[in-house]
Amino acid sequence: MATTRETETGDVGSALAGALPDADRFRWLLGLVVPAALVVVWHLLVATGVFAAHQLPQPLRVVETLYGMAATGELWGHIAITLQRVFFGTLLGVSVGIVLGTVTGLYGLAEDLLDPLLQSLKNIPSLAWVPLFLLWFGIGEGAKVLLIAVGAFFPVYLNLSTGIGNVSEDLIEVAEVYDLGRFESLRRVVFPAAVPSLLVGIRGGVGLAWMFVVAAELIAASQGIGFLMSDGRVLARPDIIVGSILLFAFFGNLSDLAVKEVEKRAVDW
Amino acid sequence: MATTRETETGDVGSALAGALPDADRFRWLLGLVVPAALVVVWHLLVATGVFAAHQLPQPLRVVETLYGMAATGELWGHIAITLQRVFFGTLLGVSVGIVLGTVTGLYGLAEDLLDPLLQSLKNIPSLAWVPLFLLWFGIGEGAKVLLIAVGAFFPVYLNLSTGIGNVSEDLIEVAEVYDLGRFESLRRVVFPAAVPSLLVGIRGGVGLAWMFVVAAELIAASQGIGFLMSDGRVLARPDIIVGSILLFAFFGNLSDLAVKEVEKRAVDW
Amino acid sequence: MPSTGEASKRDPAEATLGSEDPAADPALAVRGLTKRYGDTVALDEVDLAIDGGEFVAVVGPSGCGKSTLLRVLTGLEERFEGRAAVDGVDVRDGGSDAVGMVFQEPRLLAWADVRENIAVGLPADVDPDDPAARDRVDGLIETVGLDGFAESRPGELSGGMAQRVSLARGLAYEPEVLLLDEPFSALDQLTKYEQQDNLLDVWRERGATVALVTHDVEEAAYLADRVVVLGGQPGTVETVVDVEADRPRERTDEALLAARREITDALGV
Amino acid sequence: MPSTGEASKRDPAEATLGSEDPAADPALAVRGLTKRYGDTVALDEVDLAIDGGEFVAVVGPSGCGKSTLLRVLTGLEERFEGRAAVDGVDVRDGGSDAVGMVFQEPRLLAWADVRENIAVGLPADVDPDDPAARDRVDGLIETVGLDGFAESRPGELSGGMAQRVSLARGLAYEPEVLLLDEPFSALDQLTKYEQQDNLLDVWRERGATVALVTHDVEEAAYLADRVVVLGGQPGTVETVVDVEADRPRERTDEALLAARREITDALGV
Amino acid sequence: VGGSDSRTVTVDYAYYNPVSLVLREKGWMAEAFTDTDVEIEWVLSLGSNQANEYSQSGEAEVASTAGIAALMARSNGVPITTPYIYSEPEWTALVTFEESGIESVADLEGKRVAATRGTDPYFFLLQALDDAGMSEDDVEVVHLQHPEGQSSLVQGNVDAWAGLDPHMAELELEHDGAELFFREPAYNTYGFLNFLDGFLADHPEDARRVIDAYERGREWAIANPEETASILASESDMSQPVAERVFTQRNDLSEPIPGDAHRDLLSDLAPILQEEGLVTDGADPQGSIDDLLDSEFAADAAGGE
């Protein structure tokens, strides 16, 4: 036993054991320290002229722009439509990812047939899909939701399919010996054991859904945070660009926290 | 014991046990079945006029275009520069991901400080970075490699940092009891146990690097597969678009297979 | 029978093998069984036959292949030389539903509570949510002395408690052939005695065939009709000791003491 | 000493606790130790003192808190009521480097071979690649009877072999205080006897303090100076049995038989 | 697009096509179809290439591009015809800062020039270089999207920029020292309103209504330049001065019918398309000009009124 374990290896453990309960309540505030410092640096860089204001607007200018758009109600429309697209796209992508991930995780034949194709498709950049999706699915909401679904699909598929493949052989033997039958082994052994992998996949999928939004909203969109950003670029409005980046960061983080919370509740053993 | 285990739960196991060794050698051929079928459907769709040739070129037309570019040598330049960018970008992103993933995985304080920021940044789409990277890093190769590195960074960071956090408490207790000291517990227990997570992260990172290439090659590039694709879009040349998509799929898959091979050798217990 | 050691008291394959006289099939039959793991020979030309309703104990030095023998009988090992049959059916043809096994390690589902873990063992045609099934599981929880822990997760159990959950799961299966791999090794004497007697009750009531691997010579003699002593690495049958004591037995029975001495001698202690 | 059962033969905390007389610190001292896991009380007001160089065995029913007691002594449990000290130093102040523990489960590193796993136990200041250290590890492999398995991975070992690797790792640490949690439970009698004698040699040669948890009453009597009998759930000290036999002992010594009877009685068998 | 009772006609609008903004704002396009069961759907084009993608996929019946972009798409097989010119803008020029020392196209030798490949400013640059007896190889063309070209110029990452309005006007008005050192209105390639061939052939009546609406918008915009500039400013988030400079000073709406001027310009540029590898190998840009431009249709439509 180390006499100094708190300082020698304790941190690894304390990630799980947790620090003092009182201090815990305010730990999340630490997460604001670095961003706050960055905002100050940003302000100084613009204020001292290292970056000109038309290149990088002052933080306050960005807030003003966002506030202005919020005041006219325009902002909420953008946010609402993007949230809606991300939500349905993620839902679709995750669902299909679960189905295909399960099928390929379970059946060697399905894996042999589908996996190489899906592995190849996963590296196709979102922008590359845009012309094809226009062609295949037109300019409606459907095309946008589908493109977002493509983004959300791959991490779920990959993680679930490898997660199922990696379920401890020990436990699969238990299911075999006790003759659980295919369906029950899935329900009681394989799926629960793969839930952590699935949730990692869903977190990744939600992240990629946010990445694909910009490309999706290049498909004939006139609303949405991604549109706002593209529009900001076309109009050379850095305050709008930075504002939409902040919106992406905010909502991306929010949805990530939500999935993390589900993860914490689901994987409690 | 199930009398019919091969058909009932055997598939789960057989993914690990493997099928007949002879058949195994040709299993990868199955992976060509679905893509081949898709090419046939594609050809028929264009040949029967469901899609016009200016919308979706025939498969042969795409091959011709690629072959033409290969014959003039133009293609190799595009491929070489993109491979180079992806390689260095991935190298950089993975390295930084390993460092920050380790630090936040080990030190609660570092995690509290950095994780919220990084979690927010990870959902920022590649296109959103382009104007900022131009501003910060100019138009050289550096900016492109850095942008690709951003893409490669996040999956490595996320997977390693959670992987280290999830190392079995049982084994950490062993390291503690045997007084391994911080460095040795890392080297002998924590890192090896987190290697599978790290490799999953690297696979994800390589995938995202390929996604970020297109955005990176919007930064003042005049060569590269991503440039080729953007150019194809600007010029309304679907054969070039589809050709570059195929290149992305091919090289993406190739790099993925390489990482998978490393994974198989590294995680052999 | 060249593989049988010189000290053999009885032909271990005296009962005819299924292939020769199907009508008189022994419940478990092994002939010329050789099992290799790479260079390691775990079992070498083992012959053994166990009649229906018989209670056989298997003892032998650590690493001599006892667990491997049970794994072969239950159909978990796919590749071996020689023959292994349950009720005359080759285990490689899927083995039999009638075989249940309690593994050497508890192998519990980490996410499921004690009740759910035991319910995994319920026969396939029993609905675990059925009140009768629930009662049965609760009865088993009481039998193994875990009242009050029905809702505990495996992570909250002591080593011996986990082992008893695993035992209860095996009993829930009500198999005609029950294989047990050191099921009482982590139990204190009192609990062990209780569970031994409980196992005897189950065996008698259900007329099951039982093969029990143990290191406890007293246990082997007290429980078994015959004790198979395996020896060496690779494992071969050293000798088979008949325990001639009448049932129900007293633990202090002279005949048991004699058998114990005989087993101990064969083990070379 | 209200917690000590009525059958107590001897005050279990007869040696003074560190806080009262530092000069006469017992090697291990526990006073008023209560440990709860949620609603479960694992240990209830336990008092115990073990002198330097003493060999103490701990027996008691499954789930009575034996493993918990060792975990507290080795500093792995951070929250409990009462005092626990090693060489007069409170375990919550980091415990002592001098305490080594062999866990109830093998807890081996799956990716490391037997040699590397044992080397984890080498004292911190020993370089595992040093030839002398290698020789020492190879010597330990021989001692625990695993010659020829130095390069095997844990997945290739039988249950008893894995347990012996874990034991060898504990011996490699050469601690002044060695805690062992059922280290011989998965071993056959012959191997167990060898390892018991080997442990006695180590204890004698190094003058170490040993606390051994076991369910084997014969083992407890043969090895220990004193046997602590824990009882019930929550665990309390039922009684402490002095084993008066001279060393070296014969396994058939009359004094041992008497002690065994006494322990068995205290356990209520 | 089938011929069923209720149809949708998808028409694009773009910040570089002020009349389209007026039509959308005033609802005149929908008005032109009130007595039919046709629904008008507006879709925003952020640039010529996006407009071309809408044409290519058959999603937009009517799309606005620069002239050269239309020819490029047509040469590459996109079935579009241009019966109407929505504007004659001077939207592109070569821009630098005073301190760069660049005063003429000849000074660009060996310098870095930002341009967006395949767009009007890019062709403008090529023509300007050709004028000065140089070729693309004499300068280093840095491929950047328009707004990023602007910021790279400001940052000094490039020496000059083949600029595009409104970024160019904004730079001019808001940055001291920004200079349009080479202007040539004739090298701008007009704003082409492209119709899908299928739409023109199957629904000439609808196409005529679209052109009628554009004529109404054009006349109103000519009569109300300030108001048009305001619409432009509010739609595209630019300041009123920028919008006024873009619309009132650099936009000519007087000639909506494709004619010889347009034909000649495209004819001059057609070889460049081939040299630069911007069209497929078998394509014939020169021959495609006649397929693209339709002088009759709009003249008939205007005359039919």
Ligand SMILES: Nc1ncnc2c1ncn2[C@@H]1O[C@H](COP(=O)(O)OP(=O)(O)OP(=O)(O)O)[C@@H](O)[C@H]1O
């Ligand atoms: N992590 C935990 N969470 C909740 N309860 C726990 C935990 N660890 C142990 N317990 C409870 O504490 C009690 C004592 O457990 P402990 O492992 O010390 O028993 P033990 O004496 O070692 O038993 P065994 O001989 O079966 O190993 C048990 O009732 C167990 O359920």
Ligand SMILES: Nc1ncnc2c1ncn2[C@@H]1O[C@H](COP(=O)(O)OP(=O)(O)OP(=O)(O)O)[C@@H](O)[C@H]1O
């Ligand atoms: N998966 C495996 N890969 C390689 N070798 C193995 C594997 N499983 C078992 N062995 C080897 O086979 C031999 C027999 O192992 P087995 O587990 O059957 O022993 P055992 O008699 O059950 O021992 P114990 O009493 O220690 O549990 C051992 O030498 C072991 O090293």
Ligand SMILES: [Mg+2]
């Ligand atoms: Mg075993």
Ligand SMILES: [Mg+2]
């Ligand atoms: Mg225990």
